[in-house]
Amino acid sequence: MYEKEYFAGDYSPILFGYVSIFYRINSWFRFRRIAALIRKYGGHGRILDVGCALGHSLRRFRSIGLESVGCDISAWATKRARKMNLKINIVRADALFLPFRPKIFNATTAFETLEHCSDLSLALKEIRRVTKSNGLVLVSVPTTDLNNTQGDKSHVWHMSLKEWLDLFRKYFRVLNVEFFLKFMKYVDGETCNTFIALRSMEKKTDP
DSSP states (O other): OOSHHHHTTTOOTTTSSTTSHHHHHHHHHHHHHHHHHHHHHOOOSEEEEETOTTOHHHHHHHHTTOEEEEEESOHHHHHHHHHHOTTOOEEEOOTTSOOSOTTOEEEEEEESOGGGOSOHHHHHHHHHHHEEEEEEEEEEEEOSOHHHHTTOTTOOOOOOHHHHHHHHTTTEEEEEEEEOOTTHHHHHSOOOEEEEEEEEOSSOOOO
16 A cells, blocks of 8 residues: 555645655644754654655754654655665664664654554554653644545544543653644645654553
8 A cells, every 4th residue: 555656646746745845845844843842852862753754854853963763664665765865764664563672762753654553552562662761752643624534545543632642641641732734734635633742651551
């Protein structure tokens, strides 16, 4: 599913899709907020982006002095990301089986990734496993107009903000919750994502 058609497909190269100019502009504005959250809650050092797609965030993380590593399940996306930037550090991997040692990252991000995971509990356990104790975890998930996401066959989960937060609290401490670029909902007609900052905790009882 997550190959060229998913990332590019029939989208306009200007307006939509991961390779579009619009997506790059949007990701630049979004990254300004991500960088602010990292400064506020910590996370400097080594950072992992789970579901990094074409690696836009990896390049920006590196621009602010972070050692960025990315992983994505898509062979096409990882290959394309390396071609776009030879210095990018990216591996092909499933979010349910991250190929990294425990507690190796100061921060971990997963932007529009978790709703695609077949086993959410395992994905969150893996994120917690590779993130240092008290490390920062930043995620974004769809939380509004959930009926609209039903048409996206790649989305496994369609949950409200409360349901997401209840799940996250089983593994992390919630630090911050906010909508980001809500106007995007009116530009592309899609779901407004919520950004959630979490703190990885050493002692947390698994459900």
